[in-house]
Amino acid sequence: MKLAAPSDNAHSGAAAAAPAPAAQSRFVSLDFLRGCAVMGILAMNIVAFAMPEIAYINPAAYGAGDGGNITAWLFGFLFFDGKMRGLFSLLFGASMMIVIMQMTERGEDPTKRHYARMFWLAIFGLLHFFLIWWGDILFSYAAAGSVAYLFHHLSSRSLIKWGLILYAAAFLTISLASGAMLYTQYRAYQPGASATEIRDYRVLIEDTGYGQAAIDRDLAVHRGSYAGILDDKLTEKLFDPLLGIIGVLLETLPFMLIGMAMAQNGFITGQAKPQTYRRFAIWGFGGGLILTALCAAVNIRTAFDPVTVMVIEMNAAMPARLLMTVGYAALLILFIRRFSLACISQHISAAGRVAFTNYIGTSVCMTAIFYGYGFGLYGQVSRPWLYGFVLCAWAVMLLWSKPWLAHFHYGPLEWLWRSLARGRLQPLRRVA
Structure with a gap:
């Protein structure tokens, strides 16, 4: 299959220069997709907000192993896990490319502006990680966006080719690590396994966060004070943002390149x-869903064996994530082309226009709800009930975004990011 061929008027709206932000053209599909992505990301991140980190990928690692818990995990794994992050990455690359094209067609050099945007995004990401929540993606996106810019001069066909090549290279690279994990497990389970082989396997399990000691420590930290959580990040997780760049470059960079091509x-x-x-x-979407369902079946059949779950999450599910991410984009664009004037579509598009503020805002709200310095619900709400918090957060996103944009050009954090990147305050309030 090939992506859509370039159109003569494909960038006419994006390239039009205007004196005021209100006059600038917007792509409704891009806003709508971004709104769906920021809402979908919360549907998966809610587990990481409310439970020890390992529960994000393995429902048997923490919480009851009943049918409701497994069903909630299955729903998230099939429809959200990795797909919303992939969609967000596509949109990041597409938005980046549109800005580059706008500036280029106006005869401006986009390099300085782009790297200013990435610099301030990295600062936002570090503040988000250390002061609010450990699951930040902004710092890694800034790093991946800085590398992706080096490919912006390529054609859409070349961008897709490079995206697929890098994704395949990442898959093969991670396969080596997965093979080593499976081999370590295999040796430990053999009759007559040596003490060293058994110890290596136990260390592997502990390092992946499955050990009870690691879970107990996680609970103690996040049920404690804000100062204790901050101290843990500054001492135990100080270099996590830098280490996270490696994983992001393996998977997120290819998605960004494909998104640039799609723009x-x-x-x-x-x-x-x-x-x-x-x-x-x-x-x-259909093919990816079938592959994802097969991965889920293996996890369930092995009773969520720690190594199997880890291998599937970081490696085996990669092809399915790529297929479903692009499939999601196609499905949602079909929807918005038909129902662009529907009330719900307009509210989701508005949430997408202020996705940066919504993303950080959900981190502030959810950590306040679950962490010890807030309502202290960390580790105490079962997985199915967590979706109630998701629905409430979605309602808030949809209710505030559109009225805000009726009076202001940007969301609060979008405005701050734009002002910092341009070195001067940007107009915020709309003029009647």
């Missing part, structure tokens, strides 16, 4: 033919 050829801005989107929706 060039008009796919992600809703300018491809309907049959193109239908084809990607069927083969991408």
